[in-house]
Amino acid sequence: MRDHLRPTLPEGGKARRVYLLLRDDITSGVHGPGALLPGEQRLAESYGVSRVTIRRALDALEGDGLIDRRAGSGTRVSAAPGTEAMAADVTTLIPQIVRMGQHSARLLSFSYDVPPAQVAREMGIAEGERVQTAVRVRLAEGQPFSHLTTYVPEDIAANYSEADLANTPLYQLLERSGVRVASAHQTVSATLASPDVAQALECSTGSGLLSLRRVVRDARGRVVEHLSALYRPDRFKLEMALTRVGADDARHWEPVVGDRSAEDMEDGNGGKA
């Protein structure tokens, strides 16, 4: 809860907004380690704010250890601005650090509810039909990196309890319920952190988040799970390898199937959503 206990800039203010934008550019490498940032006047013009606002944003970045300011020589990005985001295979969603075991999950809510209309549509269930809804946060080394909302048809979810879900990966619970997971379709996009998600992920409201929706089906094509995942981009990113195959005009990209070591823990720990 660092961001919440020690707010250096008021939520929703202009200085916080500029701070978030500059922090993003630094952690994503647009302004790499050692890079010289533009002067205060140029930043003020670029962001359409006053120099006072720029100075407050830079104060906060300096407090984070992301920049070094020296009189006369300008403002530079620090040599090692924070750690690299965890990389995860786009098929497993399991980041490296989770595979290594230093992770945990927090169950924020467990209920039987009517899902949002779009989720019901994607699940192919009738309007007004209830599903088991769970909200979890996943942490690596005590730091939250993902916010997961899962929806499971009521008859399948009847086979497990809130306590089960708090301790056992959902895929294991589905399989225990006789479900044979066969296929999935996933959509990757981006969104902004709403106040409740920001609190759970210990980031600022309005931060950019990577979003992923996965609709999981059994062999007969029935949706057995609907997952909405939100990830902090400073702590998590999706990776994939592509290879260029075919000849001449038929030449095209194909995904490289990941090495199996990434999958070994899938059925054995909490690393599965």
Add this chain to the structure above:
Amino acid sequence: MRDHLRPTLPEGGKARRVYLLLRDDITSGVHGPGALLPGEQRLAESYGVSRVTIRRALDALEGDGLIDRRAGSGTRVSAAPGTEAMAADVTTLIPQIVRMGQHSARLLSFSYDVPPAQVAREMGIAEGERVQTAVRVRLAEGQPFSHLTTYVPEDIAANYSEADLANTPLYQLLERSGVRVASAHQTVSATLASPDVAQALECSTGSGLLSLRRVVRDARGRVVEHLSALYRPDRFKLEMALTRVGADDARHWEPVVGDRSAEDMEDGNGGKA
């Protein structure tokens, strides 16, 4: 330039921030078509702002046609809030609409520069070495949806001109230069729109964007292109199909290789970054 010519809410203000968050929740389906939004007082508490600010954000959403407000019956999400985002295969990055031909590209800049340190590192080139840098915006039906920055080693880029790049897909130019594209590694994340990117994509500064980095190599492993792409999530999303294969403990996800029709135009039009 709609957002810039008719700003309904000042950039950087609290009302604009709440507007962006609510708009995101509506276009992403968190608040689906016809859903009842919480009352002004509850929204004010949730976002930590005044009711006046909430009302101004709702005014802007109403102006966009995203919500309907009726005295006595509250605020509902409109029946058809905007269009669906284009979906694109994660390997080709070509959205459906681009395949259908109603697209174009705008070359914003073309120069020979030293790339950001992180790009140089990922390209495996020496510090201070120059590369050909191009910034392009891609449009579908006249609407910008992606902002592309590409870096190409100087000796390869020497084979094409600014005019070539404005009219011909980069992959065609690379192949014409004798390059044999063999493999790529891509990373998917999220970021916030900086002022210059927001202007190019005709969105608000601080909007959430889907970001993708792709490092493309030839058969000998040399980096021949570095691509940084930013996408408006309301207009573009990445999709992929997965299949669950293997038996028992070895059961795992594998990507499904896309149908070839998605690739047919890859070497024939501007749909390739």
